Amino acid sequence: MVGISTVALIERRVDISRSLFTRYWRDVHGVMAARIPGFASYTQYHVTPIDASAEPFEGIAIVTYRTEDDRAGLIHSEVTQHIHLDEQNVFRRALLYNLEEGASRHLCGNAEAEGQVMFVVVEAGHDSDAALAALNDTAIYLAAYDLRGGDPSRWNLTDAGERIFIALLHGIWPDRDSAIAASRSCDGVAYLLDERHVMVKDGRATPVGLRGLDAVKTIEEAGADNQLTDAVVRAVYGTSAAP
Template sequence: MATTLAAGERETGQSLDVVDTADLENAAELALTAFCWWRADLPREVCEAYWRDVHGIMFARVPGLWQYRQLRLAANRPDLFPTVQTISFDAPDVAQPHGMPHALFLSEADLAVFGGNPLAQETIPNDAHNFIGRIGALLSPPSGVGRTLVDRINDPAMQGSPPVPTFVLCFVPRTGAASVEAFHRYLTEHIARPWSGHPDVMRVRVEPLPPYDLSAMRSPGVPHQWPNDETYLGWIELAVRTEGVLGDLLAGTAADELAEQVMAVHTYPVREVYTIISAGRPTEVGLRGCPAVQTIIAAGASNQRSEAVLNLLFGDAVRGLDRLRRQT
């Protein structure tokens, strides 16, 4: 599905507001990252459609979320980087996640509002087993929340295939190399920040993660243990003009220092991104589901995208869950 809005514009019914994606994302104090593996007994396309159009739109009815995106991942690409001694770029098939939900909260109070809602307490967790075979979720606290260092794409409500090659790079720390805080500083200041200055880099977000113990999301009937011992201590979302830029970026990183800190880097291409909530407001995909939005666009039914019609259909959710939160 193509993006329904031009880059840098956010849905507001019949009008469009020009926004800055990095500023919107950096307003958040907490981040939730989940790594998901789909059920092996269901076709991949069924799991992904259910995730977006059934499971995902439930999040759009829960107050407290500032942003909620679903990133569909392709298989690890070890071929994109030059060889660095002692660093592995390979990942076993069983350990490679299929999808990654990423949620942002403006404050701990918003997280509490979200977590106290019946949908978030019971309905969403109890629904996960319908398509997820395994999940590992991590909550980054205010002291370690990620940052969007640059975003030249500037599309806060992206729907479908990214306009340029986009990757999620997941980092496994070297055992005993440094403290968690030191590793996070290295990931941000020595990798992500220098990369953000490259002229062919379109987007960089760095997300430090706490050590994985038990999933931060309770999902009855879904195993929470990691598939292997190589758990991630951080990830970088990287969008570039061409795939070849990745090799240039790593070549410009001090190899000795990288090898001291990092044991493995797994690089997952982002096939599609679906934004369910942006700036505290459900997107059209979050309200209706993607197939309905695609059909409306194909038919040219602009009246179905108006504030008046959406308000009649969806009530307070259309005006923004951030506003709904303040009213309760």
């Protein structure tokens, strides 16, 4: 696990449908964000809370960097001002936590393991270590992000709200039922993964990060594999795509 990271907790605007939020975050906002220099990786997780009355985050993003200097692109790049404005199109809240090295921990397993992905968000006043210990009993992969060192008010132009979140726990379980059972044993709000999209990998935007999933699906459906070659991508986008 790369130690320097940014975690985002995202809530959609109530007047935007879930379908539109998913497509816009992935194919418009995500494609813009993939142009920010310095990202080692950028992954979108589209999620649904297990408890419908819980904190209504529907997006979790994790960005990693090779060095602290690489994170400067998030603040100072030309695209950043446009990212800020674009968030207001579909996000009610976009809480970004810039975490130092050591704020993320890998407890067990492989992040690429097959199974049901689940996140748990722990609010201030609750015990994140106890929640982590409860999940660790059954998870086949588990990582933790300590959000206490991040200050979302330094980024957010949407409605930050008053609640304070201290940890994000990221795990994988053999199946949906075992994930839900694990969520009942911990003190936090649990979210099941619906879609995962890798936008940047190994420092380069993926085809989805360059074009959006709908465009890639259209290319694949037409059998137009030449559209995905590095030569075409470099000519059109000025860069190579991650495999």
